[in-house]
């Protein structure tokens with residue numbers, strides 16, 4: 001099959017593109033490199049630099065494409081609170097532009113990387129896809145709005161649409177921006193540097209961490225699955241991990257103790273967000289294979305930013 005991946009030079013896009021070309025598919029990746037880095041892409045991936053809202057550019061890239069993955073987005077929840085106009089423009093505008101270009105080009109299916117964040121605070125856990133949505137940040141609203149636009153335009157234009165609501169992704173090569181870095185690489189970096197590890201709130205907020213290879217596999221399966229049109233499907237591990245438990249895991253893995261600094265000035269987010277993954281099993285025949293401990297070990301093994309230091313840390317403690 002031939003695929004276009006928007007946001008294809010990002011963390012998830014790179015893993016997906018590489019997995020698809022390794023399986024023998026043709027892959028084009030479009031990315032404006034505002035956050036991504038095309039150097040991680042397999043040389044067989046055809047890379048194009050550009051904005052996912054550029055409809056004429058999309059027309060060219062969509063030629064002979066069977067299925068599109070829409071991953072291009074601004075992805076930081078705290079940043080979205082500061083810049084909601086930007087988040088709306090990229091995350092919602094990008095989805096709408098892509099759908100109109102796909103309508104013109106006659107592409108059959110699109111898969112959106114949506115987010116578990118769209119659920120917001122939910123009393124019933126694990127959260128299933130039919131929960132009433134309570135998005136509470138501009139990022140969460142933008143992902144939900146993108147889902148609605150995609151399903152609506154898809155239904156009108158005869159395009160199959162699937163939204164995968166990904167929970168907390170992690171794995172080797174996850175971006176580590178200086179502000180608002182995702183929690184796992186931020187904690188690993190602090191633990192390996194011997195600096196204090198900052199935990200927002202009391203550390204009892206629970207999240208669902210899902211490993212990058214499992215996410216890429218779910219995305220691959222969504223391209224050919226039957227009976228998924230208009231579906232929203234959770235992609236998570238199904239397991240709850242509190243921030244305190246995550247630090248415990250990192251301490252065990254590195255055989256070291258870290259200094260925990262609790263910061264009560266907000267930023268902890270919802271108290272609990274764990275995926276019910278039964279629909280993914282039913283519709284995609286997918287279930288996660290990599291448990292958190294294994295996934296963390298894979299990062300230390302495969303991510304050059306952590307490899308040398310984790311070896312040193314082990315040598316110092318044994």
Ligand code: NAD
Nearest residue numbers: 007010011012032034035036051052072073113115166169
């Ligand atoms: P990422 O920032 O690594 O990837 C996003 C990519 O989109 C980047 O390479 C960036 O340069 C690109 N991009 C941004 N604006 C663009 C534009 N206007 N035109 C073209 N490219 C643009 O983030 P990621 O973690 O790989 O996330 C990929 C997708 O998955 C996003 O849509 C995100 O909302 C979704 N998602 C991620 C997670 C997670 O935990 N990482 C969870 C749920 C959903």
